Amino acid sequence: MQMTFRWFGTGYDPIPLSHIRQIPGCTGVITTLYDKQPGEHWERERIRALKEDAAENGLSIAGIESVNVSDAIKAALSDRDRDIETYIETLDMLGSEGIRMVCYNFMPVFDWTRSELARPREDGSTVLAYDQERIDAIDPETMLAGMEASSNGFMLPGWEPERMARIRELFSLYREVDSERLFGNLVYFLKAIMPVCEKWGIDMAIHPDDPAWPVFGLPRIVTGKESIMRLLKAVDNPRNGITLCSGSLGSNPANDIPGIVRAAGTRIKFAHVRNLRHRSPGKFEEAAHLSSDGSLDMYAVMRALADVGFEGPLRPDHGRMIWGERGMPGYGLYDRALGIAYLNGLAEAIGRERTVS
Ligand code: DNO
Numbered sequence: 001m002q003m004t005f006r007w008f009g010t011g012y013d014p015i016p017l018s019h020i021r022q023i024p025g026c027t028g029v030i031t032t033l034y035d036k037q038p039g040e041h042w043e044r045e046r047i048r049a050l051k052e053d054a055a056e057n058g059l060s061i062a063g064i065e066s067v068n069v070s071d072a073i074k075a076a077l078s079d080r081d082r083d084i085e086t087y088i089e090t091l092d093m094l095g096s097e098g099i100r101m102v103c104y105n106f107m108p109v110f111d112w113t114r115s116e117l118a119r120p121r122e123d124g125s126t127v128l129a130y131d132q133e134r135i136d137a138i139d140p141e142t143m144l145a146g147m148e149a150s151s152n153g154f155m156l157p158g159w160e161p162e163r164m165a166r167i168r169e170l171f172s173l174y175r176e177v178d179s180e181r182l183f184g185n186l187v188y189f190l191k192a193i194m195p196v197c198e199k200w201g202i203d204m205a206i207h208p209d210d211p212a213w214p215v216f217g218l219p220r221i222v223t224g225k226e227s228i229m230r231l232l233k234a235v236d237n238p239r240n241g242i243t244l245c246s247g248s249l250g251s252n253p254a255n256d257i258p259g260i261v262r263a264a265g266t267r268i269k270f271a272h273v274r275n276l277r278h279r280s281p282g283k284f285e286e287a288a289h290l291s292s293d294g295s296l297d298m299y300a301v302m303r304a305l306a307d308v309g310f311e312g313p314l315r316p317d318h319g320r321m322i323w324g325e326r327g328m329p330g331y332g333l334y335d336r337a338l339g340i341a342y343l344n345g346l347a348e349a350i351g352r353e354r355t356v357s
Contacts, residue, residue, distance in 0.1 A: 001271070001305065001314045001347065003340055004028040004062045006331065010053055012155070015333045017057035023337045025344045028062030029054055030103070030270075030315055034155070037162060039070035039083040042090045047097050062313035063101030063270060064094060065243075066157075066207070069189065074108055075173045076185045084192045091193060095200025101313060103243050103270055105207040106186045108177065108218045109170045111158025112210035112248070115143070117150040117329040118321065119285055125320035128330050130211055130251065132282030140167055140216055154328035171216075179219035183231075186221065190235040197239040203269035203312070205241050206231070210248035211284075212255065224252065225260045232267050241269035244305070247286065247317055250296050253278050257296065261304035268310055273301060273343055274317035286318050286330070289339035302346040306354065316340050 005020050007013050007029040020026060031054075033046055054061050067090055072079040094102065105111060115134040118126040135143070144164050147156065155161065163170065177185070190204065197204055208228070209220035221227055228242055242264055249255045261268065275287045275294030287294030305314070319335025321327065 001310055001312060002028055002062050003344060003347075004030050004313045004315045005336065005340070006030045006065060006315055006317075008032070008034045008157070008328075008331075009050060013331075014154075014327055015331075017053060017059060019333060021057045021059055023340050026059075026340055028060040028313060030063050030065045030313060031061060032064050032066055034157075036068070037160070038068040039072065039079075039086055041086055042067075042093060044093050044097065047094065047099075051097065061099065063103060063205075064099055065103035065270075067091070067094075067102050067104055069104055069106060071108070071170060071173050073189050074106060074182065074185055075177050076181070076188070077173065080185075080189075084189060087189075088193055088196050091196045091200070091202055095196065095202050100201055101203045101205055101269055103205045103207055105158075105209070106182065106189075106222065107209050107220065108174045108182065109167070110140075110215065110218070113215050114147070116285075117147060117156075121285075121320065123320075125322045125335070126329075127286040127320050128318055129285035130283065131279075135215060140171075151329055152326055156328065157331075171218075174218060177219065179214075179221050182219045183221050183234075186231070187234045190237075190240055194235065194237050194239060198237070201239075203239055203241050205243040205269040205312075207243045207272075208245050208248040210245070211251035212249055213252065224249065224255045225263050228260065228264055232264065238267070241267040243270040243272060244268045245272040245274075245317065246296055246298075246301050247272065247274040247276050250276055251284055253281075253295070258300045258304035261301065261308055261310075265308045268305070268308065269312050271305060271310065271312065271314040272317040273298065273305075273314060274319075274339065286320070288320055288335065289316055289342050298343075299346055299350075302343065303350055306347070306350045314343070316343060 012034040070083040116129040119129040212223040316339030318330035
């Protein structure tokens with residue numbers, strides 16, 4: 001595996017690449033053109049500029065997270081083929097610039113959802129948290145205003161203000177789209193983009209739904225082993241893969257993450273490894289990466305990834321806000337860097353055990 005760090009690009013991410021390169025063992029960044037709306041054209045010069053920035057700091061671009069998929073594609077609106085063409089052009093350009101992994105999601109309207117962005121913990125840090133009761137009790141627009149107020153002035157990934165301003169309209173687009181239709185639309189999209197992925201060897205890594213169940217009555221289709229295996233089979237091409245996100249899948253305690261890793265095997269193209277604490281059904285908060293700080297067995301997750309021979313990019317995910325850092329909720333430097341140190345330790349120990357045994 002290649003240890004990486006998510007970086008939102010110059011001008012968007014308050015964390016400089018010069019700091020990221022100081023995290024031991026971190027050799028690459030996962031990045032994107034953060035201001036691009038789904039369906040928009042990506043410029044080659046801007047990708048080159050990202051590559052140059054990274055290279056000047058001794059880092060590679062290990063993948064793009066995300067090239068977002070438009071609602072026209074997700075809901076099969078009349079513009080979907082035009083948007084798929086644009087997506088193919090973007091992949092073609094990224095492939096020709098040496099990008100070999102693209103992460104995306106197929107969640108309608110919202111990307112990941114939380115009810116709180118800065119929940120205080122007993123250790124004085126703050127974390128992202130989710131409470132189904134709170135979500136059920138609120139109107140999505142009210143929630144958005146709350147999220148914006150507690151986001152420390154940063155734009156949150158997946159919660160772009162331009163989209164959120166159209167929230168009611170977005171909901172109406174999905175009125176007729178149930179989970180079967182959404183699944184069909186995803187298969188249609190994947191079949192159309194597979195040729196360009198094969199041309200360049202680009203791995204598509206769908207991000208699981210977060211949390212791993214329907215939210216605000218919207219369908220969710222990448223939630224656990226069964227739905228993942230169904231998708232991998234429906235488009236049975238090695239370029240059609242997944243992002244193994246332990247935190248998103250782990251939001252549902254019934255999901256056996258190491259079991260999912262073993263089932264998906266070489267179709268895992270990217271890994272987000274983070275921990276969380278279950279409180280009660282539908283209620284969880286995020287945690288430090290360390291197994292004992294949360295409910296997930298991080299050793300077992302890393303071990304399963306090693307057992308299936310995972311060699312792709314891996315990154316820590318949502319950290320706590322610690323040591324007075326002010327940053328994008330979940331995406332500060334300090335706790336994610338601690339996460340890398342810990343995951344490196346697990347990987348080294350697992351690697352050595354394997355050579356000895
Ligand atoms: C949240 C992230 C997601 C992820 C997208 C991929 O912090 O894990 O926003 O990047 O779902 O498209």
